[in-house]
Amino acid sequence: MGSLFRSETMCLAQLFLQSGTAYECLSALGEKGLVQFRDLNQNVSSFQRKFVGEVKRCEELERILVYLVQEINRADIPLPEGEASPPAPPLKQVLEMQEQLQKLEVELREVTKNKEKLRKNLLELIEYTHMLRVTKTFVKRNVEFEPTYEEFPSLESDSLLDYSCMQRLGAKLGFVSGLINQGKVEAFEKMLWRVCKGYTIMSYAELDESLEDPETGEVIKWYVFLISFWGEQIGHKVKKICDCYHCHVYPYPNTAEERREIQEGLNTRIQDLYTVLHKTEDYLRQVLCKAAESVYSRVIQVKKMKAIYHMLNMCSFDVTNKCLIAEVWCPEADLQDLRRALEEGSRESGATIPSFMNIIPTKETPPTRIRTNKFTEGFQNIVDAYGVGSYREVNPALFTIITFPFLFAVMFGDFGHGFVMFLFALLLVLNENHPRLNQSQEIMRMFFNGRYILLLMGLFSVYTGLIYNDCFSKSVNLFGSRWNVSAMYSSSHPPAEHKKMVLWNDSVVRHNSILQLDPSIPGVFRGPYPLGIDPIWNLATNRLTFLNSFKMKMSVILGVIHMTFGVILGIFNHLHFRKKFNIYLVSIPELLFMLCIFGYLIFMIFYKWLIFSAETSRVAPSILIEFINMFLFPASKTSGLYTGQSGYTLIRKDSEEEVSLLGSQDVEEGNRQVEDGCREMACEEFNFGEILMTQVIHSIEYCLGCISNTASYLRLWALSLAHAQLSDVLWAMLMRVGLRVDTTYGVLVLLPVIAFFAVLTIFILLIMEGLSAFLHAIRLHWVEFQNKFYVGAGTKFVPFSFSLLSSKFNNDDSVA
Numbered sequence: 001m002g003s004l005f006r007s008e009t010m011c012l013a014q015l016f017l018q019s020g021t022a023y024e025c026l027s028a029l030g031e032k033g034l035v036q037f038r039d040l041n042q043n044v045s046s047f048q049r050k051f052v053g054e055v056k057r058c059e060e061l062e063r064i065l066v067y068l069v070q071e072i073n074r075a076d077i078p079l080p081e082g083e084a085s086p087p088a089p090p091l092k093q094v095l096e097m098q099e100q101l102q103k104l105e106v107e108l109r110e111v112t113k114n115k116e117k118l119r120k121n122l123l124e125l126i127e128y129t130h131m132l133r134v135t136k137t138f139v140k141r142n143v144e145f146e147p148t149y150e151e152f153p154s155l156e157s158d159s160l161l162d163y164s165c166m167q168r169l170g171a172k173l174g175f176v177s178g179l180i181n182q183g184k185v186e187a188f189e190k191m192l193w194r195v196c197k198g199y200t201i202m203s204y205a206e207l208d209e210s211l212e213d214p215e216t217g218e219v220i221k222w223y224v225f226l227i228s229f230w231g232e233q234i235g236h237k238v239k240k241i242c243d244c245y246h247c248h249v250y251p252y253p254n255t256a257e258e259r260r261e262i263q264e265g266l267n268t269r270i271q272d273l274y275t276v277l278h279k280t281e282d283y284l285r286q287v288l289c290k291a292a293e294s295v296y297s298r299v300i301q302v303k304k305m306k307a308i309y310h311m312l313n314m315c316s317f318d319v320t321n322k323c324l325i326a327e328v329w330c331p332e333a334d335l336q337d338l339r340r341a342l343e344e345g346s347r348e349s350g351a352t353i354p355s356f357m358n359i360i361p362t363k364e365t366p367p368t369r370i371r372t373n374k375f376t377e378g379f380q381n382i383v384d385a386y387g388v389g390s391y392r393e394v395n396p397a398l399f400t401i402i403t404f405p406f407l408f409a410v411m412f413g414d415f416g417h418g419f420v421m422f423l424f425a426l427l428l429v430l431n432e433n434h435p436r437l438n439q440s441q442e443i444m445r446m447f448f449n450g451r452y453i454l455l456l457m458g459l460f461s462v463y464t465g466l467i468y469n470d471c472f473s474k475s476v477n478l479f480g481s482r483w484n485v486s487a488m489y490s491s492s493h494p495p496a497e498h499k500k501m502v503l504w505n506d507s508v509v510r511h512n513s514i515l516q517l518d519p520s521i522p523g524v525f526r527g528p529y530p531l532g533i534d535p536i537w538n539l540a541t542n543r544l545t546f547l548n549s550f551k552m553k554m555s556v557i558l559g560v561i562h563m564t565f566g567v568i569l570g571i572f573n574h575l576h577f578r579k580k581f582n583i584y585l586v587s588i589p590e591l592l593f594m595l596c597i598f599g600y601l602i603f604m605i606f607y608k609w610l611i612f613s614a615e616t617s618r619v620a621p622s623i624l625i626e627f628i629n630m631f632l633f634p635a636s637k638t639s640g641l642y643t644g645q646s647g648y649t650l651i652r653k654d655s656e657e658e659v660s661l662l663g664s665q666d667v668e669e670g671n672r673q674v675e676d677g678c679r680e681m682a683c684e685e686f687n688f689g690e691i692l693m694t695q696v697i698h699s700i701e702y703c704l705g706c707i708s709n710t711a712s713y714l715r716l717w718a719l720s721l722a723h724a725q726l727s728d729v730l731w732a733m734l735m736r737v738g739l740r741v742d743t744t745y746g747v748l749v750l751l752p753v754i755a756f757f758a759v760l761t762i763f764i765l766l767i768m769e770g771l772s773a774f775l776h777a778i779r780l781h782w783v784e785f786q787n788k789f790y791v792g793a794g795t796k797f798v799p800f801s802f803s804l805l806s807s808k809f810n811n812d813d814s815v816a
Contacts, residue, residue, distance in 0.1 A: 004395060012329060017323065058306035089305060370395055386790075386792055468720075474731070503521070562713070608623060738757075
């Protein structure tokens with residue numbers, strides 16, 4: 001259990017990197033992820049460091065790659081992801097890659113710009129054709145419905161398009177036609193009326209189909225309008241209003257012949273634009289498909305190159321500026337791999353002088369390095385959320401693997417619910433290599449990352465469910481009940497024993513709704529159930545009272561054992577850090593206090609279970625009263641669990657007042673001795689008063705904390721009771737009602753009831769209750785268990801590793 005029990009031994013190493021081989025050496029280190037770099041240029045601004053130019057070059061390449069990925073996604077071209085991560089590009093290929101990407105960007109931008117321009121022209125021509133088609137019907141409609149004024153001739157026989165008609169009107173008649181957004185029609189019409197004072201005639205109609213806006217690309221509903229006006233001044237006003245409302249204005253033909261020629265020309269141009277646009281899109285797709293083949297490797301390479309230059313900016317130069325010096329934290333077990341990585345980088349660069357390393361003695365506290373795998377990572381994250389462990393102290397994650405799912409299961413104990421959770425986690429574990437699970441939503445990703453925690457939580461819940469004999473709030477009779485009901489009848493016993501025992505007969509059974517089984521009667525109780533709670537308790541009216549007593553005592557027992565184990569782990573910390581005086585002055589007193597009070601409480605619980613039988617259970621004393629009397633020292637005698645447990649005997653036959661005075665005198669003498677000791681220790685170099693106050697505070701905090709922490713473990717009982725009762729209520733309100741329906745329509749009603757019961761079970765009992773038990777289990781580990789030995793004041797070891805770089809394509813920033 002080596003590294004998981006305690007963090008690894010670290011050392012501070014100094015790397016001497018030749019200027020020509022530094023890039024290749026860091027590339028080899030990044031592939032293996034062995035060391036954590038220290039920043040030797042903390043006082044230097046990020047813009048004044050040696051390799052700031054190379055970092056800017058990498059950022060420029062990132063910008064180009066972001067643009068490429070956006071265009072590829074816009075064209076719905078799948079982005080292939082390579083199986084292996086490509087290495088960082090050699091320095092000789094960086095300039096070539098930069099030139100290729102810049103050339104590709106310029107070409108794509110030019111082609112895309114031409115495509116958008118062609119597309120915009122096409123949409124405008126399509127709008128123009130729709131406008132000509134709709135406005136062709138406006139003239140006849142206006143002639144039929146518009147009123148005839150006396151100062152103007154009749155328009156029934158003359159077309160508004162006829163130039164001779166406009167000459168007879170005595171004024172210059174003009175037209176403005178185009179398209180306007182559906183939501184602006186009403187405001188547009190009102191503005192024309194107010195500004196032009198009625199000297200305009202507006203006709204409009206809605207297009208049957210929605211068109212794409214050439215400017216924004218949004219598909220919206222359009223209205224075609226035709227405005228007739230008299231005079232150039234009114235025409236200027238109309239055109240300005242059209243510009244304000246972002247109308248798409250197109251020339252209106254004066255004659256039918258001109259309309260026909262424009263329509264034919266538009267049709268020809270539209271066909272030509274379709275052909276050119278399709279060829280442009282095909283060429284653009286070919287370019288993007290070719291770029292998509294290598295964009296994954298380019299993204300990874302640029303990320304690695306940028307990470308290398310960031311690490312090089314943390315190095316310092318020697319006086320000759322020919323060698324870079326770096327300081328790194330490295331586990332002692334990886335020193336040989338570190339040397340091989342430096343040799344590999346020097347060999348790839350072709351340098352004649354290899355890079356090398358030296359171990360530096362230091363008194364600084366190293367970072368905490370704990371190796372994990374996919375199974376232990378989730379439990380280590382639970383511990384690290386409280387605080388990263390101090391260097392080389394005992395790691396609670398090793399024991400959390402067992403204690404965390406077990407305490408969760410004590411609160412969540414249900415065979416059915418635990419089995420459903422186990423199956424869900426097992427499904428995630430068996431499909432953990434599926435790519436969709438790694439790229440799923442945030443909530444689903446949380447379940448996936450904690451799949452092994454869920455697996456053990458479900459498995460332990462199955463076990464505690466068997467102990468509680470609880471499966472969807474119902475008991476399972478696997479081995480047959482050990483309680484015999486027939487033994488309670490008077491016919492089962494000789495007449496001589498009827499007077500000594502309270503037995504049943506037909507009259508008692510007929511006239512009593514509640515009957516009590518007496519375990520003291522021979523043959524009624526035939527021994528304990530082989531596994532867990534006897535199923536007959538599910539039918540008992542005092543079931544809740546019995547389970548409350550059992551689960552409350554069980555919570556106290558588990559809590560005291562858990563906290564005592566934490567104090568024992570503190571001894572391993574004192575031994576490792578060579579603080580043996582803490583063992584005698586801290587750990588052993590803590591153990592004595594814990595065991596003499598709460599350990600004695602556990603002893604009384606087991607003693608009462610073992611000594612008192614069914615016959616003597618009525619005279620058994622209360623453990624709580626006996627525990628309280630241990631501190632109150634009652635003058636009157638109590639029964640006690642065993643002889644000599646309660647009460648005390650005075651050594652002398654003096655009054656209790658004299659005993660109290662003697663006690664106070666001893667306290668005063670003790671205080672004088674402490675004061676004398678303080679005077680004697682005042683001449684020492686260390687501050688005895690500060691140490692004394694620290695230990696006094698720690699002692700008070702520990703003593704009070706033991707009481708509050710022990711009471712805190714009663715949440716195991718409370719949440720277990722809440723989960724069982726909620727499950728029972730859900731069964732009674734749904735399944736019991738569905739099962740009692742008439743057999744004629746029972747199946748039709750039972751199916752939706754079962755579906756609704758399953759949905760509520762998943763969302764309420766599994767998710768909500770499971771989350772509640774999960775949070776309480778975390779609290780018990782963080783507060784009640786880890787504070788006995790775990791400081792959690794360390795810094796996490798973050799190696800320079802390319803595996804920590806994201807290789808996924810995101811919509812917002814694909815290479816960030």
